[in-house]
Amino acid sequence: MPKIYDIIIIGAGPAGLTAAIYGVRANRKVLVIGGKNPGGQLMLTTDVEDFPGFPNSIQGPDLIKNMTEQARRLGAEFFNDNVASVNTNKPPFEITTETKKKFSGKTIIIAVGSAYKWLNIPSEYKFKGHGISTCAVCDGYFFKNKDVVVVGGGDTAMREALFLSNLCKTVTVVHRRDTLRAQAVLQERAKARKNIKWLWNSDVQEFLGNKNLESVKIKNIKTNKETILKTAGAFIAIGHEPATGFLKQHIKLDAKGYVAVKNQTETSVPGIFVAGDVRDFKYQQAITAAGFGCMAAMDADAYLQGFREISNKSKKQK
Structure with a gap:
């Protein structure tokens, strides 16, 4: 029988990694699916001077490395591949990657971020x-x-x-x-x-x-x-594109393609939460993404506590 995770996080930028840290600290089995190029937009950033705790600044890739190592040390598991599809019918939710690898999770946190639009000219x-x-x-x-x-x-x-x-x-x-x-x-x-x-x-x-x-x-x-x-x-500065193409048929999106939310992190599907730039078209900062990651993990944990109670009641009734 395949392993079922408590929380599967799609995305390994500051939102996803913060969610992983809070998830494992809540004693949850956490898997981070980081994509083929994990790290998000910080991987293209040189000195990060606006993230608290680094008086002499820190390189974007180094910040991601530190957050990844922290999450891994606490017990989070990682798998780097792009997500092809998510079955949102009922928990446990099944995720299929582009290499056909399948994972199941009682909850999902979507933290895939958004990408800056580029001009796409050769010298860029x-x-x-x-x-x-x-x-x-x-x-x-x-x-x-x-x-x-x-x-x-x-x-x-x-x-x-x-x-x-x-x-x-x-x-x-x-x-x-x-x-x-x-x-x-x-x-x-x-x-x-x-x-x-x-x-x-x-x-x-x-x-x-x-x-x-x-x-x-x-x-x-x-x-x-x-x-x-x-x-x-x-x-x-020609705008952003949320990386939500694989979600269009499964989760409600807003007119701009960002994940529609209620109560900060909840999506249209119970048990699936969202964090970071994929739900935030206004601030688009590493620190706000990390904050949403914390919130999503705490909300997922609260959902799991209710999910566990319901499961126990069902077993007693049987």
Whole structure:
């Protein structure tokens, strides 16, 4: 008979790993399915200076490594593969990975996170972590008093530009339309900043440099004119995509594809909980993801206590 876990956590970023730590400390059998590339967005982050407890900062991958080792030392088990499907009919829930491995859990915590959208141009990958970022709060400080660009025209782009304008010499917003999609209040604030500049009707064609980013090739989509803009950094801010494709037919999602929640961590399926960026389109920070991981594990444990009582009553009745 296959092993049945008390809690199966899908995702090994700060939300999933925090949930694992709290789960095993509640004396639960916990499995973390971390995906083929576990660690989440922190694996692409250099110095993490906004996570409490590290006065000299910590590298994103090192933070994930420490959290993983802590969860493993306490007793959590790990399996790295992408989840292909989840049978949500009734507990124990069955999870099937892409390599056809099957696991069963009395509860599930979904902590798969969301991914930043990228431009997907060939030169982009070369400079990730070497001038190209998707998080101004995480990496903006490293470009203090330098010239940077922000790509995008929505809420995310305006928030990034506003944050960077307090640190950087100039911030040039590159947007492929002639109007912004951001909330009016964000537009007004950004346009009022003297060091925020604008390139309308423009697309990034290529990122240029040696080891680090040095300039960006930009094309005006109306005139087809190409220009080279020198810059120390480029922040891609064209939104996020929740990694919920495998859940669409099983769990209620909101209009943006994030997991719909009630009471902070509960999904539309009793016994299945959610934590981190996959349910949070607003804050998108490692510390908030970790907090939701703690909450989801505590809620899963509370559910299991009720589940256990119901099971015992059923046995007595038989």
